[in-house]
Structures are given as C-alpha cells and as structure tokens.
Amino acid sequence: MTIPNYRPFLKWPGGKRRLVPLLASQAQWPARRVVEPFCGSAVFSLSIAAAGLVDEVWLNDINSDLINLFRVAAFELDPLVQICAGLFVPENNTAERYYYWRKVFNNESDPLQRAALFIYLNRHGYNGLCRFSASGSFNVPFGRYRRPAFPEAELREAAPLLRKARLTELGFEAVLEQCTAGDVVYCDPPYVPLSATASFTAYAPAAPFRSEEQAHLALCAGEAARRGATVVVSNHDTPETRQIYGKHITETIAVRRNISCKGNQRAKAAEIIAVF
Known part of the structure; x- marks a missing residue:
C-alpha cells in the first residue's frame, strides 16, 4: 500500500502528516468510506483519498470556520x-x-x-x-x-478531493452513530493534557473537551465498531488515556510537538493509538 506524501494547506497543531502510514496500517484497505469526526487539517483522510483507497470521504469538525x-x-x-x-x-x-x-x-x-x-x-x-x-x-x-x-x-491539490467529500459541523457522537461496516474512522480529538497548565482543548467557540467527553468518545467508538466500523483513535499516553482505552491500545509512539516557536525546544511527547 503506497500513500502519497500529501501536504496539507493548513498548519495544524498535532498534525498527523508523518503518522499517516502508521495510522493507515491499523485498518484494512480499500474501504467504502474514510471518516474523520475531528478532521483538523484533514491530512489523514485526504492522503487516503489521494491514494484511491476509498470511495467516499466524510470530513467533520465543530470548528465552523x-x-x-x-x-x-x-x-x-x-x-x-x-x-x-x-x-x-x-x-x-x-x-x-x-x-x-x-x-x-x-x-x-x-x-x-x-x-x-x-x-x-x-x-x-x-x-x-x-x-x-x-x-x-x-x-x-x-x-x-x-x-x-x-x-x-x-490548496489546489486539495480542492478536487474536498469537492467530493461530505463536509459537516456535527458533534462527534452524531458522526460515530452513523458509522457502520465499510467505514474506517480516524478520531484525533483534543488531547488529554499532559499537565494542569498544558490544556488546549477549545479550538472552536464551544465547550472544552473534558474528561467526560474523552470517555464518551471511547464508548461511541466501541459502539461503532460493534456495527462493523473500524475506529482508530490517537491521544496522549497518560494514565487517564490508558484507563479509557485499555486493551484497545495497539501502539505507543514518541511524537515531536510543534507548539514552541523555537525548534530546539520542541520536545517529544508519548502518544497512544487505539483501535476498536
């Protein structure tokens, strides 16, 4: 399976461009549809679409802009x-x-x-x-x-892919409850903070993504999987995420963080990948 080196036109904290091959390896391809409830720059779905591995793309985010x-x-x-x-x-x-x-x-x-x-x-x-x-x-x-x-x-490379995609602004629950057999869903939610001062969970004018939402996401992922969907979730590797995702964790990785404006201060953070 070869996935093109798709470059998103948006800079996005926690962008997954370098992780696309690893994330894609967690599912079976080709698939009927790729779905992202928290699409961000959409680098995962648009990379999969550019590779011709799906018939449909559904990009969702509560960020209306x-x-x-x-x-x-x-x-x-x-x-x-x-x-x-x-x-x-x-x-x-x-x-x-x-x-x-x-x-x-x-x-x-x-x-x-x-x-x-x-x-x-x-x-x-x-x-x-x-x-x-x-x-x-x-x-x-x-x-x-x-x-x-x-x-x-x-931008011009993304446009024809976006033209064929379904674009919505729903809550993640409303997306996941529509996912069934043939769907590969990648969930990249606001991450569990690594410390009390590191929380950055309100990137849209909406309520923060709290511990309750993290646990509810895992519940919804499990329900979608029971209907036949494959659901891949990434998050920080913390005691909370290990409690939430438990036996579903398939990978632990170290990822360089890009929030600091100085490259030499961008330390690596541990992340988990869970599959339902």
Missing part, C-alpha cells in the same frame, strides 16, 4: 486564491497589520472573505494555532515569521 474554508476551497477556489494572493504580501507581515486583519476576520460574515482570512491567520499566527475566546473571537497572537508562504499549490 474550518469547514467553511473547505467548502470555499472546493467550490470557489479561484476567487479564494485571488483574495489570498492579496493578503500574502510583505506589508501584511507585521504585528500591526496582523491584528488589523484579525479584527476584520472577527467581524466578517461573508464566507469567501472569511475563508481567505482564515488561511492568512493560520499562516501568520503563532504556530498555526486556532483558538477562540469565550465570546467567539479568534485570539491567536502574531507569529513573527520571516516570510509566511501562501500554500497555493497545496
């Missing part, structure tokens, strides 16, 4: 590229301009404009974080990169 961007990229690609090209210019790579465009984004309602600004903020903001305040405002600080690149080639 992410799903809006995927819809716009799928059906309004050229206007999106044109607007982005005007944003990715040297004069917009300053703190003053970044905070100006962040304010515009937080007050913008047009889907096309909001999608273009989302890409700009993703590439110019701190480490590609996507974080919202309790009031729903995007609040990631300026990233101070020398020359943020507009990922036009990656």
Whole structure:
C-alpha cells in the first residue's frame, strides 16, 4: 500500500502528516468510506483519498470556520486564491497589520472573505494555532515569521478531493452513530493534557473537551465498531488515556510537538493509538 506524501494547506497543531502510514496500517484497505469526526487539517483522510483507497470521504469538525474554508476551497477556489494572493504580501507581515486583519476576520460574515482570512491567520499566527475566546473571537497572537508562504499549490491539490467529500459541523457522537461496516474512522480529538497548565482543548467557540467527553468518545467508538466500523483513535499516553482505552491500545509512539516557536525546544511527547 503506497500513500502519497500529501501536504496539507493548513498548519495544524498535532498534525498527523508523518503518522499517516502508521495510522493507515491499523485498518484494512480499500474501504467504502474514510471518516474523520475531528478532521483538523484533514491530512489523514485526504492522503487516503489521494491514494484511491476509498470511495467516499466524510470530513467533520465543530470548528465552523474550518469547514467553511473547505467548502470555499472546493467550490470557489479561484476567487479564494485571488483574495489570498492579496493578503500574502510583505506589508501584511507585521504585528500591526496582523491584528488589523484579525479584527476584520472577527467581524466578517461573508464566507469567501472569511475563508481567505482564515488561511492568512493560520499562516501568520503563532504556530498555526486556532483558538477562540469565550465570546467567539479568534485570539491567536502574531507569529513573527520571516516570510509566511501562501500554500497555493497545496490548496489546489486539495480542492478536487474536498469537492467530493461530505463536509459537516456535527458533534462527534452524531458522526460515530452513523458509522457502520465499510467505514474506517480516524478520531484525533483534543488531547488529554499532559499537565494542569498544558490544556488546549477549545479550538472552536464551544465547550472544552473534558474528561467526560474523552470517555464518551471511547464508548461511541466501541459502539461503532460493534456495527462493523473500524475506529482508530490517537491521544496522549497518560494514565487517564490508558484507563479509557485499555486493551484497545495497539501502539505507543514518541511524537515531536510543534507548539514552541523555537525548534530546539520542541520536545517529544508519548502518544497512544487505539483501535476498536
């Protein structure tokens, strides 16, 4: 099984590009459909789709700006590229301009404009974080990169794959309850924090992903598996996740974390992969 080296057009904390082959090895291919209830950059599903291993793709995320961007990229690609090209210019790579465009984004309602600004903020903001305040405002600080690149080639590569995908903004329970035989589901939820100060679970204007949601995800994964789906879940390797996933854990791995802005301070973190 050969999986193309697909490059996502979004920077995404905890991105799984390097882990796609290992994650894919946990399931049988080809499959009828690949499903991601927490799709993020969608690197897993789009890599599988690019390899021709599935007939259908279902990308879901409660982050409405992410799903809006995927819809716009799928059906309004050229206007999106044109607007982005005007944003990715040297004069917009300053703190003053970044905070100006962040304010515009937080007050913008047009889907096309909001999608273009989302890409700009993703590439110019701190480490590609996507974080919202309790009031729903995007609040990631300026990233101070020398020359943020507009990922036009990656965007154009993704567009035809996104055009064929089902795109939704449902809770993970509503997705998993529709998964049955022939589905390969990859769940990459907000991770159990490694410490009390390391929690980063509210990347959309919604309630945080707490311990109760972590346990409920495992329950829903088990129910989907009993209907015939294969469900793969990744998370930090902690006492809590080992208690939740237990006998379903198939792999423990060390993954480099990319939250620090200094490469030499990006330590590796232990993760588990569980399969239902």
